Amino acid sequence: xxxxxxxxxxxxxxxxxxxxxxxxxxxxxxxxxxxxxxxxxxxxxxxxxxxxxxxxxxxxxxxxxxxxxxxxxxxxxxxxxxxxxxxxxxxxxxxxxxxxxxxxxxxxxxxxxxxxxxxxxxxxxxxxxxxxxxxxxxxxxxxxxxxxxxxxxxxxxxxxxxxxxxxxxxxxxxxxxxxxxxxxxxxxxxxxxxxxxxxxxxxxxxxxxxxxxxxxxxxxxxxxxxxxxxxxxxxxxxxxxxxxxxxxxxxxxxxxxxxxxxxxxxxxxxxxxxxxxxxxxxxxxxxxxxxxxxxxxxxxxxxxxxxxxxxx
Numbered sequence: 152x153x154x155x156x157x158x159x160x161x162x163x164x165x166x167x168x169x170x171x172x173x174x175x176x177x178x179x180x181x182x183x184x185x186x187x188x189x190x191x192x193x194x195x196x197x198x199x200x201x202x203x204x205x206x207x208x209x210x211x212x213x214x215x216x217x218x219x220x221x222x223x224x225x226x227x228x229x230x231x232x233x234x235x236x237x238x239x240x241x242x243x244x245x246x247x248x249x250x251x252x253x254x255x256x257x258x259x260x261x262x263x264x265x266x267x268x269x270x271x272x273x274x275x276x277x278x279x280x281x282x283x284x285x286x287x288x289x290x291x292x293x294x295x296x297x298x299x300x301x302x303x304x305x306x307x308x309x310x311x312x313x314x315x316x317x318x319x320x321x322x323x324x325x326x327x328x329x330x331x332x333x334x335x336x337x338x339x340x341x342x343x344x345x346x347x348x349x350x351x352x353x354x355x356x357x358x359x360x361x362x363x364x365x366x367x368x369x370x371x372x373x374x375x376x377x378x379x380x381x382x383x384x385x386x387x388x389x390x391x392x393x394x395x396x397x398x399x400x401x402x403x404x405x406x407x408x409x410x411x412x413x414x415x416x417x418x419x420x421x422x423x424x425x426x427x428x429x430x431x432x433x434x435x436x437x438x439x440x441x442x443x444x445x446x447x448x449x450x451x452x453x454x455x456x457x458x459x460x461x462x463x
Contacts (some may be wrong), residue, residue: 255317257442259399259461262434265379267336269328269350275338277350278326278389287364288327288351291337299348301332301366302411303454306378306401306445310359311462319359320463323396324383326352327363332417334371354386367411367455368403369420375432375440376403376424382463397463402429402440404447407455414451 264270269277277283282292290298306327310320328350330336337346349368353361370376378401388394412421429439449455 255311255460255462256313258313258463259397260438260442261397262399264381264398267339268379269338269347270326270381277338277347278352280347283350283352284386285351286353286362288349289364289366291346291348293347295346297346297348299331299366300416302414302451304365304367305362305454305456306365307360307362307456307458308380309458309460310355310361310382311460313462317462319355319357321355321357321359322385323355323359324352324386324389325355325361325380326350326383326389327378327380329365329368329378330371332366332369333419334369334423352386352389369417370408370412370424372423373427373433375427375429375435376408377401377434378403382461397461399461400434400443401457401459402435402444403457404445407447407449410451411455
């Protein structure tokens with residue numbers, strides 16, 4: 152794991168207790184066993200450390216069409232080679248295996264955090280706000296309780312320690328954020344400066360997994376639909392300068408995007424999406440996002456799930 156330098160975080164003017172308060176709450180709850188999920192060991196045994204266990208037992212991919220043009224090292228193309236091409240709507244909303252365990256030694260590509268990180272490196276710092284440690288990030292917290300509307304999406308990241316044989320990176324922390332269905336970012340875009348929805352922090356469990364419940368992000372000009380995330384060495388270091396292990400982005404699949412953007416509320420995304428491809432995207436374009444393309448299942452009616460292995 153290679154630590155990346157991070158600019159110092161600036162205090163957020165609207166909150167005074169911050170992430171440290173949330174951490175003390177987490178410790179207190181853990182002493183009562185509230186954060187000990189039953190069956191985590193069994194779940195880890197049921198699948199390789201490099202993937203996410205699904206209910207069906209066999210990997211599938213909604214991105215079979217995209218994967219067909221990607222190099223063979225892509226997990227999406229591996230899945231497509233062993234399973235018939237299916238639409239995202241025909242599969243259940245449960246993520247399956249992402250990259251094979253043999254490929255987990257490839258570290259996640261380092262990417263820009265973009266202009267709207269909200270981590271103190273470019274203006275406001277949501278990481279100092281009490282309430283940022285949460286699984287459901289659809290609503291704002293603190294001074295606002297507004298909720299971002301859109302098709303439900305569950306995102307599961309499996310963190311793997313490359314220096315230790317791709318073992319689960321238990322105890323690490325992930326900060327995830329993305330735009331709303333209109334392509335706008337809370338804390339930055341006009342009218343959303345006092346909102347902080349679609350942002351949150353989770354700690355990796357014994358399997359190295361973190362899960363966020365959110366909504367499907369929109370598409371805006373110049374970018375392929377994506378989700379930003381930062382990996383920290385621990386929850387205690389989540390706001391400390393220099394403790395960021397990785398900064399990267401999740402690419403969403405073409406099949407899922409087409410279906411979501413054809414639904415009500417995503418009209419602007421339907422117009423913007425065709426203008427940028429994975430290969431023309433200024434982040435994923437160098438390799439087509441083969442190590443950042445999520446495995447996705449679900450439907451507009453039932454919601455979607457996205458899974459990705461993140462080796463650091």
